[in-house]
Amino acid sequence: MVKLKSNDDKEFEVEEAAVIQSEMIKNMIEDGCATSVIPLPNIDSKTLIKVIEYLNKHINMGKAAETGEEDDLKEFDEQFVNMGWEELFDVIMAANYLNIHELMELCCQSAADRLKNKSVRAVREMLKITNDLTEEEEQEIINDAPWAFEGPEIDDTVN
Amino acid sequence: MIVKVTMKNSYNLPDDLVRGILVTLPVKSLLRFKCVCRNWCALITSSSFVNEHLHHKENPTRFLIYTRDPYPYISINTFMLPEKISSSVTPMLKKPSYLQIPGMLKIGGHVDGIFFLRSENSMALWNPATREFRPLPPYLLKLCGGDKFGFGFDSLSCDYKVMQIVEEHNYVKESWNGLAAVYSLSNDCWRNLTFNIDINSKILFNSLCSTCVNGVYYWCAAKATEVIPHDTYEKVILLVSFDMHNEVFGEIPGPDILVKSLHAGSLTLYNESLCLLVHGYDDQERPSIDIWLMNDEKLWTKVMNVIVPIPAYYDPRCRGFWGHDKVILEHKGQPILIYDTKSHEFTNLFHREEKTKRTRVSSYRESLVSIKK
Incomplete structure (x- = not known):
C-alpha cells in the first residue's frame, strides 16, 4: 500500500497496482522515494478521492478487454466525468500533476464535448x-x- | 474604441490545459472560439496548435472522393465517405455543398487538408475545413494539354509549393524539352526552374495524389527503349524527383521490371510510403495490379498483387487505397468499387447511373492551416 496526503492533511491508502498509473508516483516508487507518506501539495482531499476512485477502477485495465469488462469500464468513465466544471478542472489539474495520461485525456475530452x-x-x-x-x-x-x-x-x- | 479589462478565466486553468481541451475540437468550433477571448484566439491561431490539431488522433482521417461532371465540365464534385464502411453495403455518400467547387476542373494534389485546384486557365488553393479559397497568380509557363503538376510541403522553409512541368516541342531540332516553374505560397509568386531531365522518348504522368515523401516530390515516367536485334521496344518505369527545398530535379530508377504499356504505372501513397501501381494482366488475361513500395534507400519491394475479377475489357484502374487492405477501383462506365483484398469482396461506392470519369480519392483531415493572403 502507498500513502498519499492531500493539501488539507488527509491521508489515503492506495494499492500500489492502482497508484502506479500515475507516472509521477511510479517514478517515486522506483527511485525509492515513496517509503513514507507522499505529500500532494496541489491536490485537495475532495479531488484526491475522485482520482483514487478512478485509479482503483482502472487497475489492470489491460485485462478488461479479455474479461469483457470493457463496457463496464466505459460506463464507469461516463459516470465519472459527470461533474461540474470546477470539479472537472480540479481533476484535470490533478491528473496533469500526477501525470495520469488516460485520466487527463478522459477529462479533456469530456470538457471538449461539452464545449463543442x-x-x-x-x-x-x-x-x-x-x-x-x-x-x-x-x-x-x-x-x-x-x-x-x-x-x-x-x-x-x-x- | 472600447478596450475591455483583460482578465484570465477565473478557474485559473493553465494555458497548456486549455490547449489539451481545445485541440480535440473540430475546425468549426475552433474558428468560433477564436472569439471567446484574446488568449484563446492567440492559441488557436498559433502554428504549433494548428500542427498539433492536424495530427491529433481525435481528428480522424476522412475519405473524400472527387470526380468531375460529365462534359461540359463545370465543377468538381466531392463526396465524403462515412468513417466506417461495411463490406458489400453501398455506403451513404455525403455531398455537402461547401465541398463543391464550381469553375474548377481538377484537384492536382492535397497536403495537410489543403487542396491544389486547377481549371483550364486558373489555379487556386482551397481549405475545405476553413472554407478559405485562394486564387493563385497566373501561370508563368504557357499551358499545353499534358502539363504536369505537383503540390507539396517544404518542411525546411515551412512553405507550400506548386510545381509545373511543361513539355515543349522544338520543331527545328525535332526534339522535346521540358520547362518547369514553381510557385511558393509564402512568396506568392512563380519562378522559372532549370529542368535538366531529358524527356525525349519518355512520358511523364501526374500522380494520383500529392506524392511527396521526405521532402521530395515524385512523378512517374515511362520510357521505351529500342532493342535493335528484334526491332521491338522495352518499356521501363522511372521516376522524376524534385527536391522541395533545393528545387532541383533528378531521376531515379523504378522497380527492375519491364511493362507492356507505357501507361502501366501510376504513382500514389500507401501508408505514407511512395507507392507505384503497375497495371497489367496475369497469365489468364485477368487484370492484375502490382503494388510496389519504395523505402528510404530508394529501393523497391513488391508488397501486394491484386487480381481483379473484372473483365479486362473494362480496363480497371486502381485510384488509391482505403485503409491497409482495400483498393479503390474505377473502370469504364461502371460504379466505383472498393475491393477488399482480404475477403475479396466488392463494395459499390456509386450507383450505376452516376457514370464517373477521372475519379480521385484522398484521405483527408480537417486542418486549421491558413492560406489567406
Whole structure:
C-alpha cells in the first residue's frame, strides 16, 4: 500500500497496482522515494478521492478487454466525468500533476464535448471567461468565417 | 474604441490545459472560439496548435472522393465517405455543398487538408475545413494539354509549393524539352526552374495524389527503349524527383521490371510510403495490379498483387487505397468499387447511373492551416 496526503492533511491508502498509473508516483516508487507518506501539495482531499476512485477502477485495465469488462469500464468513465466544471478542472489539474495520461485525456475530452457546439457567449459564461477583445476585433474574427457562427447545432444554453 | 479589462478565466486553468481541451475540437468550433477571448484566439491561431490539431488522433482521417461532371465540365464534385464502411453495403455518400467547387476542373494534389485546384486557365488553393479559397497568380509557363503538376510541403522553409512541368516541342531540332516553374505560397509568386531531365522518348504522368515523401516530390515516367536485334521496344518505369527545398530535379530508377504499356504505372501513397501501381494482366488475361513500395534507400519491394475479377475489357484502374487492405477501383462506365483484398469482396461506392470519369480519392483531415493572403 502507498500513502498519499492531500493539501488539507488527509491521508489515503492506495494499492500500489492502482497508484502506479500515475507516472509521477511510479517514478517515486522506483527511485525509492515513496517509503513514507507522499505529500500532494496541489491536490485537495475532495479531488484526491475522485482520482483514487478512478485509479482503483482502472487497475489492470489491460485485462478488461479479455474479461469483457470493457463496457463496464466505459460506463464507469461516463459516470465519472459527470461533474461540474470546477470539479472537472480540479481533476484535470490533478491528473496533469500526477501525470495520469488516460485520466487527463478522459477529462479533456469530456470538457471538449461539452464545449463543442456552444455559442461564444455560452462558453464565456460557462468557463467564467471575461471577453477582452474589442468589438472591432470580434467582428473581424466573425467576418473571417461567418458560417462558423451559424448552424442548427449551435447551442446558446449554459448547461 | 472600447478596450475591455483583460482578465484570465477565473478557474485559473493553465494555458497548456486549455490547449489539451481545445485541440480535440473540430475546425468549426475552433474558428468560433477564436472569439471567446484574446488568449484563446492567440492559441488557436498559433502554428504549433494548428500542427498539433492536424495530427491529433481525435481528428480522424476522412475519405473524400472527387470526380468531375460529365462534359461540359463545370465543377468538381466531392463526396465524403462515412468513417466506417461495411463490406458489400453501398455506403451513404455525403455531398455537402461547401465541398463543391464550381469553375474548377481538377484537384492536382492535397497536403495537410489543403487542396491544389486547377481549371483550364486558373489555379487556386482551397481549405475545405476553413472554407478559405485562394486564387493563385497566373501561370508563368504557357499551358499545353499534358502539363504536369505537383503540390507539396517544404518542411525546411515551412512553405507550400506548386510545381509545373511543361513539355515543349522544338520543331527545328525535332526534339522535346521540358520547362518547369514553381510557385511558393509564402512568396506568392512563380519562378522559372532549370529542368535538366531529358524527356525525349519518355512520358511523364501526374500522380494520383500529392506524392511527396521526405521532402521530395515524385512523378512517374515511362520510357521505351529500342532493342535493335528484334526491332521491338522495352518499356521501363522511372521516376522524376524534385527536391522541395533545393528545387532541383533528378531521376531515379523504378522497380527492375519491364511493362507492356507505357501507361502501366501510376504513382500514389500507401501508408505514407511512395507507392507505384503497375497495371497489367496475369497469365489468364485477368487484370492484375502490382503494388510496389519504395523505402528510404530508394529501393523497391513488391508488397501486394491484386487480381481483379473484372473483365479486362473494362480496363480497371486502381485510384488509391482505403485503409491497409482495400483498393479503390474505377473502370469504364461502371460504379466505383472498393475491393477488399482480404475477403475479396466488392463494395459499390456509386450507383450505376452516376457514370464517373477521372475519379480521385484522398484521405483527408480537417486542418486549421491558413492560406489567406
